[in-house]
Amino acid sequence: MESRGLVLVAEDDAAIAELVTLYLRRDGFGVRVESDGRAALAAARQVKPVAVILDIGLPLMDGIEVCRALRAEGDWTPVLFVTARDDEVDRVLGLELGADDYVTKPFSPRELVARVRTVLRRANGPGAAEVLQAGGTRLDLGARRVWTEAGEVALTSTEFDLLAYLMRRPGQVFERAQLLSAVWGYSAAAGTRTVDVHVAQLRAKLGAFSPIRTVRGVGYSAERQ
Known part of the structure; x- marks a missing residue:
């Protein structure tokens, strides 16, 4: 092998x-x-x-x-x-x-x-040659790089994929269990707390330029450009 x-x-x-x-x-x-x-x-x-x-x-x-x-x-x-x-x-x-x-x-x-x-x-994994932009954040799927108006931001692979998943579907609201399944590949039984922690990490790194919004009682979404 x-x-x-x-x-x-x-x-x-x-x-x-x-x-x-x-x-x-x-x-x-x-x-x-x-x-x-x-x-x-x-x-x-x-x-x-x-x-x-x-x-x-x-x-x-x-x-x-x-x-x-x-x-x-x-x-x-x-x-x-x-x-x-x-x-x-x-x-x-x-x-x-x-x-x-x-x-x-x-x-x-x-x-x-x-x-x-x-x-x-x-x-x-290969990324598509696509650039997404919202909330002062620009994400290059092919290069797997992220910038805000303050400069480039270093993300882990998990943080990048969570941000990309939300930004590719602007305005759509996802429950934590949906994000856990789509991004991590786990069932909700594995626990959704990690979603909240990674969202907090992203917001801390992106600062005021973060496009992620909390929908109280439901989950998260990315704002439209």
Whole structure:
């Protein structure tokens, strides 16, 4: 089987790391495992993985700090966090952190691998040669780049696809479950809280130029140009 690329797994629980490695390799990925945050950051810089799976509770340097360091260096490799509690989600996917997705322990390794494939498909999939504009924000689908009147804005692959989905359908209101299914590929049973967090991330990055509007009691829409 041709390799899908190398995934960096940063996990200090050896049993979990072994299980995740097994499922990733079954799916055709190469795997590099590190058990502490400093080693994970060094490995990410060295091997340039296609995706990073980061446990939050890493020794020496936690997963949040590893992700923050990568983003500060301009490295937007897809990052999936592994978190121990649901109530960590807001902190894990903090407004300026730039995570693409997360799973909560205990998790299905099969689901984790599926989420890795999903973020890679979003990050690497071909885009149409189309430019969308609304609310002071311009989005180039082909180049996967976004600008506001204040300059270019760096988005994760998930943030980009959520924004693109809304901007391609201006004025249409989507429930959170609809967005979760369309953008993430998950059922509503997976929880719609991540939609709210990613919308908050987008608004923080786009500032006053954000085209996203909240429709109280329903969901979200993008304003018309």
